[in-house]
Amino acid sequence: MRRFLRLLARPETGALVAALVIFVFFLLVAPSFRSLAAFCTVLYQSSTIGIVAVGVGLLMIGGEFDLSAGVITISAGLVNSMFCWYLGVNLWAGALLSLAFCLAVGFLNGWLVMRTGIPSFLITLGTFFVLQGANLGVTKLVTGSVSSRDISAIDGFASLRKVFAWSFPLGDATVWITVLWWALFVVVAAWTLQRARIGNWIYAVGGSASSARAVGVPVVRTKIGLFMTVSFLGWFVGMHLLYRFNTLQAGNGVGNEFLYIIAAVVGGTLLTGGFGNAFGVAIGAFIFGTTSLGIVYAGWDPNWFKAFLGVMLLLAVLVNTYVKRLSSSPAAFASVADPPAPALAASGKESRRD
Amino acid sequence: MRRFLRLLARPETGALVAALVIFVFFLLVAPSFRSLAAFCTVLYQSSTIGIVAVGVGLLMIGGEFDLSAGVITISAGLVNSMFCWYLGVNLWAGALLSLAFCLAVGFLNGWLVMRTGIPSFLITLGTFFVLQGANLGVTKLVTGSVSSRDISAIDGFASLRKVFAWSFPLGDATVWITVLWWALFVVVAAWTLQRARIGNWIYAVGGSASSARAVGVPVVRTKIGLFMTVSFLGWFVGMHLLYRFNTLQAGNGVGNEFLYIIAAVVGGTLLTGGFGNAFGVAIGAFIFGTTSLGIVYAGWDPNWFKAFLGVMLLLAVLVNTYVKRLSSSPAAFASVADPPAPALAASGKESRRD
Amino acid sequence: KDDTKTDSDSGGGNAAGSSGYTVAFVTHETPGDAFWDKVRAGAEQAAKDTGVSLKYSNDPDATKQAQLIQSAVDAKVNGIATTLVTPDALAGAVKSATTAGIPVVGLNAGIDQYQQLGALMYFGSDESLAGTSLGKRIAGQGVKHPLCVIHQTGSVSLEARCAGVKSAVPGTENIQVNGADDSAVTTTLQAKLAQDKSIDYIVALNAQVALDAINAKQQASSQAKLATFDLNTDIAKKIKDGSVEFAIDQQPYVQGYMSVTSLYLYLKNGNDIGGGKPVLTGPSFVDSANIEKILPFTEKNTR
């Protein structure tokens, strides 16, 4: 019993229960959802959102936003694809170049935010627009159309596909390697947050940057590192898209930055920073993936798609909140017992933690 | 001189200078921008964003988000249009019904946020999806297509158009009444923030909801009122769209919620709440309008449109920040003198105020 | 074989699913687009007429569209109709359908690649062909500098149309507008018309943008003429009163109707429509000459 209560007290339990509720719901209403194949498709779909969402979640815990996280996936793929297609060099060279490019963008985001003191929302909004424009402009310049050329014939394709877009059958289902990568990234992020020194710093810079600085946390380096983590994961998903689909549409990726943020927030990350959890973010991505595909499996009228999505998301968040309040975890002390909760008043920060 | 310094010290001065820089820049590079007609077009474009942005700005100062602010404009128009078209009643009745509907949505947003303690980002994300789905679903159900029917033949059209979508010529330019309405809303909002009691409360609930509550500010009522203000202004713009274009596409309006937030933040509103200014938000909308049309007037390559937009926005924000730092206004104390600024450490909140 | 028949569809014609077949219909529609609304109307009518139960889904993002096809395969539908606007991106998903023994029919886009991808039949026009024929027609009127209005950034099909126009009229210029906001479309076009007075023609790529273009022309007192892709009641009226010269129509209703019907016939009888060749549903011109005949159909959402 105590163990059970302990479990209930973990911050991600609420999100987990919510995910289960949504999942069981679709099992009940959508017959075609009841198959391993469907489950694997949902997992795959969740992983493509979830990988970047892990980084975005860490960044948000660290108190910053990255609106360029969606388009950078496409930029990453385009850099690799066009560089190699134009010069005919091995794709591995392009992939590394693209990695360097993405890390540079992440560094620039972070550096500008810290250097100018302009909110990251604005800085990365700028990057978002610039990348979006450059994706289209450069692609048209190089290939003359709005999509990159098929690169499957270029050297290195097979090995890169193995790394980024491999899949294997499991019964009648297909398991994509991104799901495994996703799991890995989540575990690393969770370890980092809970057990590594850097995790402590991430919570601190998001919870109160000035206090963190006062006790000697390297705020600037931590935040820049977070931005670079996001763009690294963006690069990773970009590589997957490129090596799974061979070509990329220059206009794609827009709007995904939003999905990452949604996944993080549904998973219990505080928008104002300082609170959250990597498993929560992963569950948030899974909830989003389940819902958006579940509606399709259930065959509901697509005109109402968004309405269903909205209702299901609210439902998930409500379940999450309710479970958290039930469990009297430390996290729940400061929660919404008497709305608007005045607890943690000393912090000068809204006391909503869920 | 002292007067000048005083002026420089006003928080919106930075945004104003940035707007001027951008405006003069386009005057220089785009010959066709140098006309009254172009200026009026820019003003009109800015007003359609700016009207809702004023409300969104107030709401953000009050520490909350509203992602449903974009689609609610279309919902407002659709309710009015379809109700009257289906029942054949006077359009004024529909407009009032639509107003009631929008206020109800705003109230619901606010009430849910305060009642459940779930972040407004998630609640209004839910509303956003639901409205988006309902717009499409209901329109399809009622009219059989994805756009509302032309209502220009129904009673009351002429008078409503006078109110919401009137325009008059000024030389070779056209002035739209929305520009005047915009000015009015901005002035009222500025008065409210600076001089009315409610303004004090708005800053307080955004700056520290728990402290505000402790000294007796009606936090719940203030926040719900802000959500209703946003949906009122959304209704207003919806009316304009309906009576200017006669029909509405059920899928439109998506993405605009983002533009309102951008306008508010470019105009100096703090994303985390508690700081900002109505004139600033108006200038933010104007900067966005000028930039997005200025690029067209300049005839730059449309493939790179977004890239230009991003660069110009960053430029505006940089100028804004720089001017604020020059002026040693109280607002600048806590600004980014030594990044990352440790000032206002006691507040536990990031000390960036610009 | 049929385990998904439980889904019910609204009545009319044969009982839904009475034929025992389930067809998934996957498009790259951006929600709320009038064009796709007609495609869907056609598909639904065909489903009713043939007693097929229809599962419509859509996503403008190619990778997510591939996902939708994949989920149709997971759901073990009997046939899939899909647009092939980004053939390379969809190849994998289509292949997994064909290896699972599910027949695939292409529509709307992908005329050159559908066979290679393994689709059985194709109903639609060709975006760049449609663009070219529009271009040729206005080139014939001596148009030098048309403006092609792209209302969705980076859309492959819209870019293909404009490229088609440009291939016939080299002076074609593209512009990007925010299609989700009529006032933004209007002001952007207004600004463009003021910036470049030599624009003598506007090519809109959907009906609503065409209506906004009329507004913008008035505001900018421009003499440019206007043509549009796709049709709706309002545009039909504007063609009648002359403010729109003509519309180029690829009969979306037919695309939807035929895709479903052909799958039904294939599943039931093994029929093959088009004899191994694509079936063209357009482009056809709607102008003052034939508008009287077409106008009533637009009101029924079938043209």
Next chain:
Amino acid sequence: MTDTLADHADRGLRRGEPLVELAGVGKSYGPISALRDVDLRVAAGEVTCVLGDNGAGKSTLIKIISGLHPHSAGTLTVDGVARSFGSPREALDLGIATVYQDLAVVPLMEVWRNFFLGSELVSGRYPLAGMRIRDMRRIADEELRKMGIAVSDINQPIGTLSGGQRQCVAIARAVYFGARVLILDEPTAALGVKQSGVVLKYIAAARDAGLGVVFITHNPQHAYLVGDHFVILKLGAAVLDARRGEVTLAELTTQMAGGDELAELARELDRPS
């Protein structure tokens, strides 16, 4: 300063009548029980001192009286009516004003706005009536000067004031708006000797004007200077509840420190002065 207090004090107060009474009050935060079975009586014209170790539950106790937290057990009676406050506004409306330990100021707002927050002076009753900003600035400045604090600019964000200056704003505000009951949670903690003196005089003035005062402090001297009634909390429960005559300063200090005492400490630290 006394004039301000007397001006704002409720005229109907009669010395000795009970204003606030707590009986068997308890409060728990989740599994942590911060307060158990506490009785307290705040009478008009009397100063009730609440003393106790860190974490004893003093702040929790006054948060219940001021409406910030609802209590989870027992009864709270104000003017003879049993109540459970839903928000601090309700307490304020009954004339109960509080200085919170964490001050409850909004760092980004100007000093004068913070001073009047929640009780703004307006020039009319309609919703968007203008505030009497000039008056508000003037009054805030005056009240602070009375405490010996001259902030260089009454328009600067309160977050830029020194710790003691912020404390003074919170005290001046409560004194200005408290009409029946004044609650002070460690008001002198961050204050200099002079300012502390001013606060003690305020407390005496409030008492003389007939207000009921609850005064929390760690300084037994301060408490003994003004208190009529002493309550010592330990781990959430009251361990001493005595009137002034029943206890000496030395006893009080011993009780608070659990045997320790400054003099003893001096001996222990043992330095020639």
Next chain:
Amino acid sequence: MTDTLADHADRGLRRGEPLVELAGVGKSYGPISALRDVDLRVAAGEVTCVLGDNGAGKSTLIKIISGLHPHSAGTLTVDGVARSFGSPREALDLGIATVYQDLAVVPLMEVWRNFFLGSELVSGRYPLAGMRIRDMRRIADEELRKMGIAVSDINQPIGTLSGGQRQCVAIARAVYFGARVLILDEPTAALGVKQSGVVLKYIAAARDAGLGVVFITHNPQHAYLVGDHFVILKLGAAVLDARRGEVTLAELTTQMAGGDELAELARELDRPS
């Protein structure tokens, strides 16, 4: 507690050698000049008390020493090398640990995480090395117990602690990590009599271990109990700078309060005890 201090203290400290020296230091925040031409010398094995009214500039002074703000005039010398700290990390690396008046804790983080924030114990030198969480929990708990504070759960967010408990965490942390210089900004403000005593003993122990201590307080008794050297600030400038022998407690109190004094206040408040 003394063992901790002695354990962590730098072995190379020699009593009386200057650790930190300020000469003509000034600081302005925008148009507000908070500090003007201040000299200060912190020597090993000595306690320097900084006293003064609210807003006098005490916190500003120590923020300069601890690297939180750069000074705008004068020189800051640490161990004989002139410096201008870019961040508090640099000061920490020189063994200067600080208790800030506004505490510098992260409210949402657990108590033990706050205790070790910025100086975590790790089990290896590679980037993602695990922290020695068990040790960190144990040490944080022990150090707090030594101050007489037993938090019910070392894992609770520090924002849920009482004001005094939070203060104790900040003090325990600085004492634990301070190797050469210990700076305390009103550490006893929110503390009970017992805890205050513990802090004073800490200060004495730090001095005895050879550390240089800067102690800011409003309590002249506390200052006089441990101080070797007294600096009084007034409106940003030093008005008194005396060694222990040169000034008596009474003089100090008079200087601080500007003539006022507790005894006098008692007379003024005038109540029979």
